[in-house]
Amino acid sequence: MLGNSILNKAKHSHNTDEWYTDYKTVKEEVSHYAKHFEGKVVFCNCDDPYESAFAKYFLKYFNILKLKKLICTSYKGSRLVENLNIFDNNNIKANNKSAYVLIVKNISADFEEPIRDEEVLSYLNEKGNVKKLNGDGDFRSEECIKYLKESDIVVTNPPFSKFTILFSLLVKYNKKYLLIGNQNAITYKNVFPLIKKGKAWIGYRFGDMSFKVPNDTPPRKTRFWIDDNGQKWRSLGNAMWLTNLDNERKHKDLILTSFYCPKKHPKYDNYDAINVSKVAEIPMNYTGIMGVPITFLKYHNEDQFEIIGEANHGSDNEFDLFKPIVKGKETFKRILIKNKKIVEKN
Incomplete structure (x- = not known):
């Protein structure tokens, strides 16, 4: 089922690098910035195209937002593709031994309504839409930097442990962005100066945020639950969206x-x-x-x-x-x- 966005391929599930954002969280925040996306190339550079909530949102709303192009890249080793019956451009079943890229230039669908989940899945199954990357999909790789240079806006939830590395890249290449992070990042030496100077600011959600976690995540007394479908969840009280896209809240x-x-x-x-x-x-x-x-x-x-x-x-x-x-x-x-x-x- 589509609806997660990978933060990283951490070895231990208590590591927040392996927590996944659900579709509702993405839609709730990104919908506030619709006016910024018209004619833009959007890059989700930490997001498995088969299971990413970001990929799903931008595919569903591609025509409504009038995007020019959508690019999503994933990490090699993603546990999200292990049980999917989906094939890449070489007709090879998706697996976690490879990294992938989704590139969308147009979607033949109604411009008035978001496309259905079934249509999203059908689009991902269509040969050539998702391709195997040459490298491991790390956003710092030459392959992914090339996509970054091409993009206008980066929208993703980077591994919390690599948040400042990605942030520095976005500043270096002068990109617009909408990122999920930990509030501790606010005082980091490469982040706070931009907040002080009014070049970065907080989005709409600042505080409690829920994430899907892997099946092998051990239960705990607080901030942990299992939903009716058996999906395990954790939450953070100090999560946030950080952006340099103008929004009504900041005024x-x-x-x-x-x-x-x-x-x-x-x-x-x-x-x-x-x-x-x-x-x-x-x-x-x-x-x-x-x-x-x-x-x-x-x-x-x-x-x-x-x-x-x-x-x-x-x-x-x-x-x-x-x-x-x-x-x-x-x-x-x-x-x-x-x-x-x-x-x-x-």
Whole structure:
């Protein structure tokens, strides 16, 4: 059944590199960016074309989005193709000893409605649509870089352990992107500077996200379940979509209801800024620098706030200004901001 997107071929199922995104998650987010795809080449470079939720979504909506081309590449060793009765362009049954590429230039179907799942499967079965790659399908390979250069927008969920490597490639080749990642990536030295400068931002889903996991995944007490079809699931509370595609969310002001109070907003021991424990407690009338939770970025509007830097270890990158300490105790990492729209208390 179509509906997964591979994150990587990890050896152990507790590794989040081998968690798979379902179709609902992809559709829910990507549908917000429809206007960006007209006439574009979309590249999903971590996605098995036979089972990827991304491949399925863009095949179903190819004509509606008016895509110019869709390219999806997979990793050699994918466990998603093991039980599929599908054949490549050489009439060889798909197997996990090879990597594959799906290239779509047109779909003869209704331009008004998404094509049905049966039509997607039929298209994948049609000889020549899915081809065997020469290499292992790694997005860093020369073969996949060639496809990257050709593309306009990269939409995928890279292996979490290789997120920054892919991100650096997208920046190097000046590509638009829509990526699933772990929120920890926000403070990475090659990611945070772009967020600070307004060249990257958060998508719509920021927080809890569910993933399908392999059958050999051991059960656990929390964030694990098995659905009615026997599919195992895990969830992450700190997942996110990261993008440089404009969206409506980033232009909405965060409604502030709190006022500055020294007891509620203590100053850091080692930096002239106040610590704000919750986004809901950001004071509307404070003119100085505030350290706010990373979750603030879900609501960030650069017309309302300026990002000054971050407070993490004090050494992660040029904008990591200090280690956050309040009354002698180290606290959680913070994003440092200033309010551009100060409201005075009556």
